[in-house]
Amino acid sequence: MNTLTTRFPRGTRARGARIIGLVGAATMALTLGLAGCASGSDSGGGAAAADQTLKIGFSAEPPGFKTGVDQGSANRQLTTLVRRGLLSYGPDGEVVPALASDYEVSDDGLTYTFTLRDGLAFSNDEDLTSEDVKRTFEFLAVPENGAADQTSFANIAGIETPDDTTVVLTLSEPQTALPKVIANPLNAIVPEEAVDADGVPVGAGPFMVTDYKKGVSYTLEADPHYYEADSVELDKIVMTFMADAQTRVKALVGGQVDFIDYVPAADYATLENANGVTLDTAHGLYGALQFNLTEGPLAVPEVRQAIAYALDLESLNEVGTLGYGTSNGGLPIPEDSEYFDEEQANHFAQDVDKAKDLLAEGGYADGGFSLTLLTNSQYFGYSERAQVIKSDLEKIGITVEIETGDYANQIAKGNSGSYDLMIGGPPAAINDPSALTGAFIGGPTFVRSFGIDQELYASLLDEGAKTADGPERKAIYHELGEIYLEDVPFVTWGQGAAAYAYSDDLEGFEMLSGPIVYSSMYSLAGARLTD
Secondary structure, eight states, X not given: OEEEEEEOOOXXXXXXXSEEEOHHHHHHHHHHHHTTOOBTTBBTTTBOOOXXXXXXXXXSOOOOOOTTOOOOHHXXXXXXXXXXXXXXXXXXXXXXXXXXXXXXXXXXXXXEEEEEOTTOBOTTSOBOOHHHXXXXXXXXXXXXXXXXXXXXXXXXXXXXXXXXXXXXXXXXXXXXXXXXXXXXXXXXXXXXXXXXXXXXXXXXXXXXXXXXXXXXXXXEEEOTTSTTGGGOOOXXXXXXXXOXXXXXXXXXXXXXXXXXXXXXXXXXXXXXXXTTXXXXXXXXXXXXXXXXXXXXXXXXXXXXXXXXHHOOHXXXXXXXXXXXXXXXXXXXXXXXXXXXXXXXXXXXXXXXHHHHHHHHHTTOTTOOEEEEEEOOSSSTTHHHHHHHHHHHHHTTTEEEEEEOOXXXXXXXXXXXXXXXXXXXXXXXXXXXXXXGHHHHSSSOOTTSOBTOXXXXXXXXXXXXXXXXXXXXXHHHXXXXXXXXXXXXXXXXXXXXXXXXXXXXXXXXXXXXXXXXXXXXXXXXXXXXXXX
């Protein structure tokens, strides 16, 4: 049997009752994951149970696990397995319970009261209490710690812990998407010794790391401390690092692994036609050409506008996703969001003559300068897009030298601003326009252009984050988009295509889409192997 399942990003969900009961959502998520499945220790009729060891061919070795820091999709995916926050995401991208069983929001939207489950513990056998929540959130709020959602946590004016299972957050201003921010796996609760550590992650998730062979693999086992340990049917997960996409695909088709992440569009057809394999595809994250805006020609807005007009977005989509993605610019907001602005998204339609005029306005008539373009050879689409950009910019007189290497090299150089141009994309981890904050505000990181004038965006981003869904909020993000089109701190080319592939014997995996696509492994907590 071969199966192709395609999902597309969903719109934002409106908040319902002021007292949010999460137990029902947890039951629904678990039911979807386990419907029709026998228990891990007994498959009906007395037949021997399937070996519940999931073998994953993993696209990259995570570079580290510093709390709250965006260190790439490999880091985020493993984090969904070994850590948990107060909330997480269910099969449809809805916020569901995790360490918190429920929470209450005050009428003015400024106070959130979370009730933790009883008897919580980390995988290292330490109790998990409200004090761990407080310490983690306080860490996330400090700018120097580099958390992707730092501004959201900095909005928390006070954290009270009246007992071990109660956490009361008092916000400085209302924050419409706070539950989604808390569900981001990067914001999981960690024990004190892990709060600022790299290396092997410790948390309170369904699995725990029991072996790490640097450069080779992680071995995870079901964590008996997990709050729903009885519902976890996978006994073990072995994640073998396979940087080469063809190696991953061949390992899956050949039965050496059961599951692979980051399937390139070039391999979709192979997996569609493979027996016993399911291919799940969805729209992924936005891609972008990022800039180092600190000096030289790229410090001039007209030059950045010229580059935006020089690029052929359709070609970038075609070579990067073979047409499975989207080709649109503007703010990185999914097309199916009510905040997507089609006019702004089409603003930078390719116009070579206009690009040349803008270069002249910026003091660089006929171009006449060289730029280094940083990319990586590890993931499909990066090198291919780099060649399109090089060709497009040379048409307006800009010489481009491509620098490539593995993904870890790109992350390190991106974090330090050691580039002129870089193939990348703005961070996004929630299906809400407030996720844009991470694209403009915060310390140096490879997911944000280096040297952005953050003051241009800060007030509107803050206002948008605290404004409830509706026309007023839409007007805020439209204004933000107009500023972006003048400043052009990065150039988006559309949403990419994301895919996972796995054996038909795996049941219960649910792929998410859009900004939360790399939180999809949350669902492995309810998955099982049937044969």
